[in-house]
Amino acid sequence: MRAVLRIAYWLAAIGLLATILSSLDYTLAQAVLIGLVFCPCALALEFWMPKAQRPMDKVYLSLAVMTAVILLVIILHFGVWTSLTPEGFYQNRKSISPMLINPAFLGMILTTLSLGDYFWGRWIGNHIKARPRTVTFFSDRKSVSLPLAQIAYVESNDTEVRIVTAEGAAYRNKTGIGQWENLLGEDFLRIHRSYLVNLSMLVPESPESVLVNGIRLPVSRKYRDKVSAGIKPVD
Secondary structure, three states, rough: OOHHHHHHHHHHHHHHHHHHOOOOOOHHHHHHHHHHHHHHHHHHHHHHHHHOOOOEEEEEHHHHHHHHHHHHHHHHHHHHHOOOOOOOOOOOOOOOOOHHHHHHHHHHHHHHHHHHHHHHHHHHHOOOOOOOOOOEEEEEEEEEEHHHHEEEEEEEEEEEEEEEEOOEEEEEOOOOHHHHHHHHHHEEEEEEEOEEEEEEEEEEEOOOEEEEOOEEEEEOHHHHHHHHOOOOEEE
């Protein structure tokens, strides 16, 4: 449902933007294509802007994104439409609307799209409950699907791993624990070369051990500081 709503936002945004561009003497097909150009650029702005620490970094990022939009629009005009015959689906248009190289117009469109997606995403997160994340794997030649919240820990035994659930069930699997660490993500923490545990079930007991769902597991020296901080170590 969340993904559908996000897609619906961008479809609506493209439709609205195409309507605006149609008033600049573009055909509907051309307006839709130009609208599609704005979408990835707006997403890039939304993703990278919070990571820009200094004010000048934000300025450089904004200029880079607007430059990317202008270049893509130029490619559409002189690389796509001029290569098609006037009788084709896309009518030949050799001139670019001045609005599409106007920094104020570009900045307004990109900012509106980025902020709209950001606040729409927050609304979705607050009102639409996400389905429990699950992981699917093979155990004893059978396919098993488990919600991540039910997995207590993963134990490596050299040639195989054991996936132990909060209810005490255990499943065998041949995938290495390092791959399980990448698969399960940030909700799980490596505490030992042989153990990967669910952070929500982890209870510190001593520098050398923790309790996970009531089971005592060892903490190796390499991971000790990171376990106390609740942060994954960087190998």
